[in-house]
Amino acid sequence: MGQSEPFQATALIVEDDAMQREMLSLLLEESGYQVIQCESAEAAERVLEKNAGALCLMLTDVQLAGRMNGIELAHVAKDRNPKLDIVVTSGRPLMQPLPDGAKFWAKPWAPLDVLREAELAQLS
Numbered sequence: 001m002g003q004s005e006p007f008q009a010t011a012l013i014v015e016d017d018a019m020q021r022e023m024l025s026l027l028l029e030e031s032g033y034q035v036i037q038c039e040s041a042e043a044a045e046r047v048l049e050k051n052a053g054a055l056c057l058m059l060t061d062v063q064l065a066g067r068m069n070g071i072e073l074a075h076v077a078k079d080r081n082p083k084l085d086i087v088v089t090s091g092r093p094l095m096q097p098l099p100d101g102a103k104f105w106a107k108p109w110a111p112l113d114v115l116r117e118a119e120l121a122q123l124s
Contacts, residue, residue, distance in 0.1 A: 014044040014060035031118040040066035041073040052080035057121035062090035085121035
């Protein structure tokens with residue numbers, strides 16, 4: 001009999017700042033996550049089309065490369081996977097409402113916040 005692979009939670013990081021995207025990815029990988037990184041909401045939307053049901057967590061900035069912002073992406077993600085744990089982050093106040101259940105983190109946030117959220121997302 002073949003051995004089964006242990007479940008590995010998957011997170012989607014959507015951030016146009018490469019350093020922040022990489023830092024978030026490293027934190028989540030250290031928490032046992034498989035991480036998919038995107039620079040734009042449009043790229044993330046393609047990931048959601050194929051893998052929305054497999055994702056546990058999505059972290060997105062509001063300001064992204066491309067035409068769609070992180071709040072619009074959060075709505076698309078919730079439509080594709082209502083159980084998805086979504087965190088939207090920005091250094092500015094939000095100008096649009098978030099989908100039900102999504103969280104807003106004002107920048108700067110602490111790395112410990114990311115680790116806590118990663119744990120919560122795996123439990124839900």
